[in-house]
Structure formats: C-alpha cells, structure tokens
Amino acid sequence: MKNWIMIVSLFLIPASAWCQASNASKIQAEGAYVAAVPATDDNTAAYFTLKNPTDQAISLVGGNSSVAKKVEIHNHIHKDGQMKMVHLESLEIPAHGEVKLAPMGLHVMLIGLKDSFRKAKSVELTLKFSDKTQLKIKAPIKAEE
Numbered sequence: 112m113k114n115w116i117m118i119v120s121l122f123l124i125p126a127s128a129w130c131q132a133s134n135a136s137k138i139q140a141e142g143a144y145v146a147a148v149p150a151t152d153d154n155t156a157a158y159f160t161l162k163n164p165t166d167q168a169i170s171l172v173g174g175n176s177s178v179a180k181k182v183e184i185h186n187h188i189h190k191d192g193q194m195k196m197v198h199l200e201s202l203e204i205p206a207h208g209e210v211k212l213a214p215m216g217l218h219v220m221l222i223g224l225k226d227s228f229r230k231a232k233s234v235e236l237t238l239k240f241s242d243k244t245q246l247k248i249k250a251p252i253k254a255e256e
C-alpha cells in the first residue's frame with residue numbers, strides 16, 4: 112500500500128517543473144541596469160549586484176542577450192597609468208557573499224549592439240553560472256550612475 116502511494120505522488124509532479132527547478136539559479140541580481148550609450152557606440156555595459164545565498168561559491172561564467180552579438184565578463188584595471196578593460200573567464204560569488212558590478216570596475220559587457228537595442232527601454236539578459244544554472248534578468252537602460 113505504501114509503495115502505491117509513492118508512485119502516484121511522483122506522477123503528480125509535472126516533468127516541466129523538474130526541469131525549471133534544476134536550471135534556475137539561486138543567485139540573485141539586484142539593482143540591474145544597462146548603461147545608455149550614443150547611437151554610434153557598438154558596446155555598452157550592464158551593472159548589478161550578485162548575491163549568493165547558498166553554502167557554496169558559485170561563479171558567473173557568461174551570458175547572452177538578444178540585443179548584443181556577444182556578452183562578456185569584464186573588469187577595469189589600472190596599468191601604466193591607463194585604464195584598461197580585461198576579459199574574465201569567470202567571476203566568483205562567495206558563499207553567502209555578494210559581488211558588485213559598477214562603473215569603473217567589474218561589468219558585463221554587451222558587445223556588438225544590434226538595432227533592437229536602439230529602440231529598447233530595457234534589456235533581457237541571461238546570466239550563466241558554474242553550477243549549470245541560469246538567471247534571466249530584465250535591466251532598464253539608463254545613464255551610468
């Protein structure tokens with residue numbers, strides 16, 4: 112009798128719910144926005160604070176957006192008195208910690224902006240993490256702050 116009840120309860124959970132639950136990231140993105148740029152600019156940057164409420168470090172490893180050809184994780188460094196951008200393969204968010212992406216520092220670069228960006232008021236961005244999960248965010252386009 113007990114076995115019979117277990118089989119029935121397994122069937123009651125739809126397969127789609129399993130897929131979504133395993134693919135959705137536990138990382139939270141707060142205060143997300145994308146910098147408004149002149150129409151002649153091919154690139155822009157997205158900023159947000161990533162919070163990791165879990166017991167394990169999780170890294171941001173990439174992303175994509177329909178408004179840009181490529182999405183990369185970047186940092187700004189000072190070298191020989193100049194400000195330079197460097198491409199990072201990944202960005203770790205410590206367990207129970209947070210990482211702030213902000214102008215003049217860490218950012219997510221949207222490279223090769225498409226025409227759809229020019230008319231947009233917000234950008235949908237998918238962030239990919241080292242634990243194979245994804246986070247979809249909607250970031251308004253506004254002046255850098």
Ligand SMILES: [Cu+2]
Nearest residue numbers: 185196218220
């Ligand atoms: Cu950059």
